[in-house]
Amino acid sequence: MKYFGLIGFRETRETSPDVHTSEIVEYPYYGDVLSNGRRFSGGSEVNENVVINNRISIVADPYARTHFWNMVYITWQNAKWVVSEVTEEYPRLIIGLGGLYNASEQT
Numbered sequence: 109m110k111y112f113g114l115i116g117f118r119e120t121r122e123t124s125p126d127v128h129t130s131e132i133v134e135y136p137y138y139g140d141v142l143s144n145g146r147r148f149s150g151g152s153e154v155n156e157n158v159v160i161n162n163r164i165s166i167v168a169d170p171y172a173r174t175h176f177w178n179m180v181y182i183t184w185q186n187a188k189w190v191v192s193e194v195t196e197e198y199p200r201l202i203i204g205l206g207g208l209y210n211a212s213e214q215t
Contacts, residue, residue, distance in 0.1 A: 109141040109163050113183040141164035159207045168201045181209035
């Protein structure tokens, strides 16, 4: 299955002299869905959280190769998913997905 979507990277920028803020920037990428699966994470919630075990392979440009540790989320199936792991297999990056991304919970 083919993949096309946005990947959110956290960048720290200087907004005024000696003041740095963190913001998310998005860039589009193409690739392939390597594995497709899901599971529910049990907990104390009434509705269990969905966690997907998908792995997506993207063709990495120079920005993605040098900033892969700043990947925060990846869009897939009209939702933003947390990036749980990234493995470099030149010229590709293999991205493991986790639970749904909630910007208000991320710091």
